Amino acid sequence: MKNEKIFVTKSSMPDYEEYIEAIKPLWDTHWLTNMGQYHQELEQKLKEYLGVRELSLMVNGHMALELTIQAMGFPEGAEVITTPFTFISTTHAIVRNRLKPVFCDVKPEDGTIDETKIEELITEHTVAIVPVHVYGNVCNVEEIQRIADKYSLKVIYDAAHAFGVSYKGKKIGNFGDASIFSFHATKVFNTIEGGAAVFSDHRIYETLFNLKNFGIRGEEMVTEVGANAKMNEFCAIMGLCNLKHVEGAIACRKDLCEEYDRQLRNVPGIKMFETKPEVERNYGYYPILIEKDYPLSRDELYEKLKEQGIHTRKYFYPLTSDQACFKNKYRSVSLGCARELAKKVLVLPVYDKMEAKTLTYVIESIRSNS
Numbered sequence: 001m002k003n004e005k006i007f008v009t010k011s012s013m014p015d016y017e018e019y020i021e022a023i024k025p026l027w028d029t030h031w032l033t034n035m036g037q038y039h040q041e042l043e044q045k046l047k048e049y050l051g052v053r054e055l056s057l058m059v060n061g062h063m064a065l066e067l068t069i070q071a072m073g074f075p076e077g078a079e080v081i082t083t084p085f086t087f088i089s090t091t092h093a094i095v096r097n098r099l100k101p102v103f104c105d106v107k108p109e110d111g112t113i114d115e116t117k118i119e120e121l122i123t124e125h126t127v128a129i130v131p132v133h134v135y136g137n138v139c140n141v142e143e144i145q146r147i148a149d150k151y152s153l154k155v156i157y158d159a160a161h162a163f164g165v166s167y168k169g170k171k172i173g174n175f176g177d178a179s180i181f182s183f184h185a186t187k188v189f190n191t192i193e194g195g196a197a198v199f200s201d202h203r204i205y206e207t208l209f210n211l212k213n214f215g216i217r218g219e220e221m222v223t224e225v226g227a228n229a230k231m232n233e234f235c236a237i238m239g240l241c242n243l244k245h246v247e248g249a250i251a252c253r254k255d256l257c258e259e260y261d262r263q264l265r266n267v268p269g270i271k272m273f274e275t276k277p278e279v280e281r282n283y284g285y286y287p288i289l290i291e292k293d294y295p296l297s298r299d300e301l302y303e304k305l306k307e308q309g310i311h312t313r314k315y316f317y318p319l320t321s322d323q324a325c326f327k328n329k330y331r332s333v334s335l336g337c338a339r340e341l342a343k344k345v346l347v348l349p350v351y352d353k354m355e356a357k358t359l360t361y362v363i364e365s366i367r368s369n370s
């Protein structure tokens with residue numbers, strides 16, 4: 001296995017013939033984008049799969065988040081409480097809307113925003129909370145909603161990692177005012193590049209429809225300063241194909257994650273995040289925490305695995321609040337726990353059809369140090 005490169009993920013793809021067959025009609029219609037037949041079909045299918053009433057398909061998850069925040073119409077300079085323990089996109093989407101991110105610490109047990117520290121960050125300028133279901137770990141949605149209701153704040157979840165996740169029998173996209181998903185090639189479900197916004201208020205659908213197509217309302221009428229964030233038909237068809245296999249992909253990931261659990265649970269110095277009871281998971285990621293009693297530091301283990309051809313990722317290090325473009329610019333409570341997690345976390349390879357021998361090789365490489 002030594003000469004083979006193992007990456008943290010490998011994009012799910014349908015069989016070649018399945019996709020080729022599915023895109024053939026495009027050579028008849030020559031309709032390649034602009035909310036075509038497959039765009040519409042995928043929106044419908046995703047609504048069913050995600051168990052939501054309203055969904056807008058987008059070119060990627062980032063634009064879904066950026067435009068959903070824009071659609072809420074917050075005043076410039078308003079404050080948004082969010083987590084720094086996430087992919088940079090979450091923070092960019094807030095700042096690119098000319099809003100101020102206010103960073104809240106996260107919880108050690110699952111890396112989601114620490115709901116007990118949200119209220120102290122609220123000011124007269126606060127308009128929204130943007131939490132992240134990081135690794136598909138479900139935020140404390142009940143408490144976040146209670147706070148939002150008390151202070152009349154919007155809640156927009158970055159659910160980029162949470163495709164297919166349910167909590168207490170409720171599909172994850174039904175919490176808060178809106179959620180966004182990413183269908184990037186590296187995610188549990190992909191459309192090559194893609195994403196979607198889901199929300200409760202139908203008026204948002206109209207707004208997002210305009211924002212993702214330049215604000216064009218009619219042949220001679222533009223009413224909003226929109227962007228271009230439409231998903232094209234090739235991507236929509238990739239989504240329709242992958243959606244047929246996503247249950248199988250999640251089942252495969254589940255087996256792999258459970259084997260990691262069994263084999264790594266008792267290794268001194270390796271810890272895992274906790275999953276809330278009543279969560280139906282998607283097994284999108286397998287993060288571990290490298291504690292002091294492991295013989296190597298997280299960075300040393302990362303390097304050692306890399307030498308052995310195993311490319312893990314330090315998701316999420318550094319915190320977004322520590323990146324050059326944001327450092328020392330915004331208010332935050334102490335981010336002690338987020339900083340600690342960012343120092344200890346390592347995401348191990350897990351993907352659909354990952355071979356048993358690859359899994360064993362990764363496990364052995366980690367165990368052999370202890």
Ligand SMILES: *Cc1c(COP(=O)(O)O)cnc(C)c1O
Pocket residue numbers: 060061062063086087089090132158160161181182183184193194195
């Ligand atoms: C992947 C991701 C995004 C952005 O999605 P894209 O489809 O890559 O634009 C946003 N937030 C988080 C947490 C992500 O992991």
